[in-house]
Amino acid sequence: MINRLFLLLLLATASSSLYAQKYVAPTSSSCISYDYSGQGTGFKNNCSQPITLSWFYFGESGGGTLDLQPRSVQGTGDYRGKRYDLYICPLDYIAVDYSDQPVKATGTTYRCKIAPWHK
Numbered sequence: 001m002i003n004r005l006f007l008l009l010l011l012a013t014a015s016s017s018l019y020a021q022k023y024v025a026p027t028s029s030s031c032i033s034y035d036y037s038g039q040g041t042g043f044k045n046n047c048s049q050p051i052t053l054s055w056f057y058f059g060e061s062g063g064g065t066l067d068l069q070p071r072s073v074q075g076t077g078d079y080r081g082k083r084y085d086l087y088i089c090p091l092d093y094i095a096v097d098y099s100d101q102p103v104k105a106t107g108t109t110y111r112c113k114i115a116p117w118h119k
Contacts, residue, residue: 024112026095027051027088035073041082042075043068050091052115056106058083067091092118 031047045051045068055076056063063084066074076082087095087103089112095103096113103110 022114024090024093026110026112027090029086029088031088032086035075038073038075040075040077041084042073043086044073045070052089052091052093052095054087054089054095054103055084056087056103058085058106065094 027047027049031045031051032053033044033046035042035044043053043055043066045053048070050067050069052065052067054063054065064076068074085106087108087110089095092115093112094115095108095110097103097108097110100113
């Protein structure tokens with residue numbers, strides 16, 4: 001009887017831990033800096049963990065998503081005059097709104113959800 005109770009408790013704890021990992025807090029915006037040394041505006045990951053960065057233009061449609069390793073830089077190919085709204089998550093997580101839809105526009109309140117391909 002004790003073994004069954006222990007097993008049920010263990011399974012309940014494991015499943016709640018797995019659920020808790022479905023969402024994580026966004027990564028700090030201090031992890032990203034702009035880099036203008038390459039072709040167009042680039043984003044540099046200043047943190048020690050790999051991240052997924054989604055970015056959108058202010059006042060325009062368009063944007064993109066980049067995976068950035070620590071200390072790496074990737075460019076957008078755009079000129080310096082653009083302003084961006086950044087959504088930063090740990091690698092293998094995507095920025096979603098509170099309806100669980102991927103972020104598609106600036107000004108969205110978001111959280112980071114495990115990417116469907118990484119379940």
